[in-house]
Amino acid sequence: MKKQILKASSEPTKVGVLLVNLGTPDRLTVTSVRRYLREFLSDSRVINLPRWLWLPILNLIVLVVRPRKSLEAYRKVWLEKQDQSPLLYYTQQLTQKLADKRADIELAFAMRYGQPAIAQQIEHLQQKGCNRLLIVPLYPQYSATTNATVVDHVAKHLKSLVWQPTIRIADPWFAQPNYINALKRQVEQAIAEGYQPDKILLSFHGLPNASIDQGDPYYYQCLETGRLLTQALGKNSNEVLVTFQSRFGPAQWLQPYTSETLEALPEQGVKKLLVLTPGFVADCIETLEEIAIEGAEEFIAAGGEHCRVLPCLNDSELGIEVMDAVINEGIAGWHKA
Known part of the structure; x- marks a missing residue:
């Protein structure tokens, strides 16, 4: 043609x-x-x-x-x-x-x-x-x-x-002020609505460790997003956790794994959890099915009382x-x- x-x-x-x-x-x-x-x-x-x-x-x-x-x-x-x-x-x-x-x-x-x-x-x-x-x-x-x-x-x-x-x-834009402020405002809105979490969990998509060993900066950019948001919220690293989801295959991936963390937190006294997925611009199967449905169920089954998963920024203001x-x-x- x-x-x-x-x-x-x-x-x-x-x-x-x-x-x-x-x-x-x-x-x-x-x-x-x-x-x-x-x-x-x-x-x-x-x-x-x-x-x-x-x-x-x-x-x-x-x-x-x-x-x-x-x-x-x-x-x-x-x-x-x-x-x-x-x-x-x-x-x-x-x-x-x-x-x-x-x-x-x-x-x-x-x-x-x-x-x-x-x-x-x-x-x-x-x-x-x-x-x-x-x-x-x-x-x-x-x-x-x-x-x-x-x-x-x-x-x-x-x-x-x-x-x-x-x-x-x-x-x-992992460190852009507008981005960090948008995530901060999401958290503050949830708290203003009366939801007081024991901890906040930031779940990013995972990568094999080998990718980071080869020079991919992804892991460090996720950590920087977490650090800046934690700082913006006036909290410390014990109150805001960074984890990694969607592991595929037998290789070692970035840790801590989101799934294992969700299961372990209730034993540490965490009963109310607030979850964000800051690496995703739009909600998708990884945020909605893997985290908001399966992940929340894992947390509750392990003894948690409530797991609120915030939507991605999507097409919001x-x-x-x-x-x-x-x-x-x-x-x-x-x-x-």
């Missing part, structure tokens, strides 16, 4: 912003879940094993067993009215609300795995006349397994273009403020050129 010819805009500095989230099945079916998992788990940035070793395991074991199990988890959190996963819905809403606020830029969103695809959305922004693009991987803390694979995929598409737009990649600041920092100077 002949490639569509894209014409450069007569406007010298039209700016486009592409928000990129992880991805999601597009239907609540085994086939859709398997298709998503195949693309996700085939990425060597995500599973850093020799292809000759991993691909047979993926195709002969994981993609046979895991799709049905994952489907049941998605079923618990699927938005029936919209017939969408929460991740897709909230990413759409976030993009639309930012677009409503920002008449000076063109906004779109893409998924690294699944639809809408990165290449498709870059072309969409170019058709809108954008010759400068800010790519925003929707992860506050940088990791090669998330941010870098977005950049890889953007670069892969750019190689196919004769006319390449100017590209910037947004910085991670706080979330809009954070992303607006990220965009402003990323496009600084472009409208002046």
Whole structure:
């Protein structure tokens, strides 16, 4: 098929912003879940094993067993009215609300795995006349397994273009004041509503220890987010805990594990727990099913009395403020050129 010819805009500095989230099945079916998992788990940035070793395991074991199990988890959190996963819905809403606020830029969103695809959305922004693009991987803390694979995929598409737009990649915002303040305000709102937790737990997605040994800064950025939030709340490190969830496979992952911590806290006298998932911009299966449902049940079964899990910033006013600041920092100077 002949490639569509894209014409450069007569406007010298039209700016486009592409928000990129992880991805999601597009239907609540085994086939859709398997298709998503195949693309996700085939990425060597995500599973850093020799292809000759991993691909047979993926195709002969994981993609046979895991799709049905994952489907049941998605079923618990699927938005029936919209017939969408929460991740897709909230990413759409976030993009639309930012677009409503920002008449000076063109906004779109893409998924690294699944639809809408990165290449498709870059072309969409170019058709809108954008010759400068800010790519925003929707992860506050940088990791090669998330941010870098977005950049890889953007670069892969750019190689196919004769006319390449100017590209910037947004910085991670793990220490940005707007972000820390938004998390702080979430906690303060819960307390103002009468919920007085014995401890606060910050659950971040886990990574294999080997990734950190190879130079991935993710672990240290999570700790810095935790430190800054603890400081902003006027608390100490015994009152605000940082843990890591979503372990996959037999390797050692970042610790302490969220699941083990939830089971151990009641024995330490913690009866009321407040949980945040600051590494996720939008609620998804990991925040809603793994933490808000399964994690809360683990805490109660171990002797806890109440576990309140706060939503991600999603498309809330706080979330809009954070992303607006990220965009402003990323496009600084472009409208002046």
